[in-house]
Amino acid sequence: PPRIRSRRRARRPGRLVEQEAVAAVGGLFVAGGAAVAGAVLLRRIRDATGAVTPMLSRYAVVAAATIAWSATAFATWIRTPLGAGVRFGHPAVGPVLLGALVGFVVVGSLYHVVPFIVWLDRYADRVGLERVPAIDDLYDARIASVDLAATLGGALLILAAAVSPAVASLGPDGLLVGGLVHTAGGALVVLGALLFAGNMAGTVIRHGGPEMLRRSGSGSTVDSEASDAADR
Known part of the structure; x- marks a missing residue:
C-alpha cells in the first residue's frame, strides 16, 4: 500500500537526495576545507x-x-557517506573532536576578549599618564596553564575511550557508567572549565571592580562617566 511504501522511504538513511556519490563529494569538500583551515x-x-x-x-x-x-x-564519508551515524564524521571520534574544537575556540577567544574589555574600561584612559598593566597581565597565567592541562588531558582521555573499547572498559565493572577513563576525562574537562570561569570572574572582580559589574548589569553609562571622572 502507498502508506507502507512512504513509511519505508522515510526510514531510509540519506542526505536530501539519497545519492552516495553526491554525499561523498560533499564530504570531500567539507573535510578538505576544514583541513586547509x-x-x-x-x-x-x-x-x-x-x-x-x-x-x-x-x-x-x-x-x-x-x-x-x-x-x-574523510575516511568515514568515503566508505559510508550516508546515514545518521556518520553525520558528524567518524561515529566514535567525530563528536569528541568537534566538541573539543568548539570548546577550545570559545575558551581561547574569551581569554582575549574578557581581559581586553576590562582593560579598555579601567586602564585605556590612563595610558601615558601612569603605568598600566598589559592585557595579558590581568588574568592569572598559572591558573590558565592548569585549566589548559586539565581540559586537554580530559579531552584526550575521552578521545582514547572513544577510539579503543579496551580503554573505555578499564575500571571496576558496574561502578562507573561509561568506564573509568571516560569518567575521569569528563571530570578533568569540568575541572578545567571551572578553573577558566573562576579565572575570568577573578579578572573582572580584581580589575573591573563592583562598578563595572553594576554597569554591565544596568547598561548605564552615567556610572561609567562618574567613575572615570573620579579616577582622573
Whole structure:
C-alpha cells in the first residue's frame, strides 16, 4: 500500500537526495576545507611572534583537532557517506573532536576578549599618564596553564575511550557508567572549565571592580562617566 511504501522511504538513511556519490563529494569538500583551515591556523600560530598566550595555545589545540576531525571524517564519508551515524564524521571520534574544537575556540577567544574589555574600561584612559598593566597581565597565567592541562588531558582521555573499547572498559565493572577513563576525562574537562570561569570572574572582580559589574548589569553609562571622572 502507498502508506507502507512512504513509511519505508522515510526510514531510509540519506542526505536530501539519497545519492552516495553526491554525499561523498560533499564530504570531500567539507573535510578538505576544514583541513586547509586547520593547517593555515597552525601555520599562523607557528609563525606568531611574542609570548605564547592562552589564546594561542588553545587555538593550537583547535588546529590539531580540526585536522584530526577532517582526516577521520574523510575516511568515514568515503566508505559510508550516508546515514545518521556518520553525520558528524567518524561515529566514535567525530563528536569528541568537534566538541573539543568548539570548546577550545570559545575558551581561547574569551581569554582575549574578557581581559581586553576590562582593560579598555579601567586602564585605556590612563595610558601615558601612569603605568598600566598589559592585557595579558590581568588574568592569572598559572591558573590558565592548569585549566589548559586539565581540559586537554580530559579531552584526550575521552578521545582514547572513544577510539579503543579496551580503554573505555578499564575500571571496576558496574561502578562507573561509561568506564573509568571516560569518567575521569569528563571530570578533568569540568575541572578545567571551572578553573577558566573562576579565572575570568577573578579578572573582572580584581580589575573591573563592583562598578563595572553594576554597569554591565544596568547598561548605564552615567556610572561609567562618574567613575572615570573620579579616577582622573
